[in-house]
């Protein structure tokens with residue numbers, strides 16, 4: 001651990017270099033698959049598909065219902081998502097901002113490409129609820145307003161499952177938000193882009209608070225993730241929570257403490273979630289989840305794979321206690337002994353990671369009405 005720690009400090013001390021051309025300050029070059037180049041007609045088609053509620057059998061669910069542009073491409077009111085016919089999903093919807101740089105997709109890393117990922121939510125019975133790939137394709141073939149759009153985007157070839165994935169992936173790769181105040185300070189040479197408190201927050205982030213051991217950053221750019229999986233105790237708690245009372249949301253933003261048995265009498269018990277273990281079946285991966293990027297994190301509450309932490313302050317308290325002890329907890333987590341000033345500085349730093357131009361992405365997202 002000392003080695004990781006020394007590396008983090010060394011990286012933090014490296015002098016910044018200019019970003020590669022074409023990507024916003026602080027982000028590495030965008031890697032676009034060779035067989036799916038970004039073109040304007042394809043991105044426009046992908047955007048239309050992303051917002052189209054006719055991609056669910058009863059015309060209620062689109063991708064954007066859970067990845068809401070105005071809410072940082074996630075959903076603020078729901079700790080865990082709700083899909084077609086109000087069915088509950090066991091996890092929190094991650095932001096799609098900068099998703100192009102995710103090496104593995106989903107909290108457990110079970111998917112590898114944006115092109116393939118789309119079929120997860122399209123076919124999940126508790127998300128968009130389509131019975132089959134063919135069902136979605138037939139439906140799109142029958143929609144008047146899609147006539148010619150696939151052909152225009154794919155050199156004359158019409159609707160197919162593969163091309164649907166490619167179009168949505170191309171749109172998702174436009175959801176880029178870098179050049180935050182932090183980037184301008186660290187990679188752009190703007191000494192005053194961060195306040196003294198925010199700079200102190202970054203110092204803590206990369207030293208005493210150890211955050212950068214997992215939310216890693218480099219000399220030329222920062223994704224704030226090691227692309228790895230770690231057990232912080234959040235998943236473990238969800239499985240073994242035995243508290244008599246539980247906090248439930250009775251209306252958007254309104255919470256109440258209720259007796260657990262009362263809650264379980266009118267809702268399903270929380271679904272089991274073993275994290276990365278479900279994919280690898282390796283005991284060491286039990287309750288391990290993907291390290292999320294922290295870019296734009298001020299816009300993407302609530303936090304963690306189950307949305308159980310409502311604010312950045314709650315997240316910092318969680319880490320200050322060393323996460324939640326359990327047999328497989330990451331050795332990188334231990335009580336930090338942060339002062340109230342330290343905690344405030346860390347929170348201020350995290351809030352300086354909001355990228356530029358997100359308003360433009362939101363405006364573009366809603367530029368033309370879709371379907372209906």
Ligand code: HEC
Nearest residue numbers: 062063066081082083091092093094105106107118121127
């Ligand atoms: C019912 C809500 C819901 C809908 C609808 C939905 N998603 Fe998601 N999305 C989620 C949740 C929850 C996760 C995390 C699931 C997991 O980790 O198992 C997720 C994960 C993702 C990820 C992985 C991101 C990452 O960083 O790992 C991508 C990409 C994504 N969704 C894109 C889409 C697309 C494209 C659509 C439409 C075809 C869509 N989603 C529809 C809730 C939803």
Ligand code: HEC
Nearest residue numbers: 209211214230234289290291292303304305315319330332
């Ligand atoms: C051992 C590796 C590790 C360390 C050290 C670590 N994190 Fe994390 N962090 C994670 C993982 C893994 C998750 C996702 C957990 C989950 O989904 O249940 C996460 C989630 C988060 C989230 C929630 C992001 C979201 O979109 O839901 C924030 C904020 C965060 N960490 C900030 C920090 C800060 C601040 C520190 C230092 C005090 C820190 N982390 C230290 C691995 C780490």
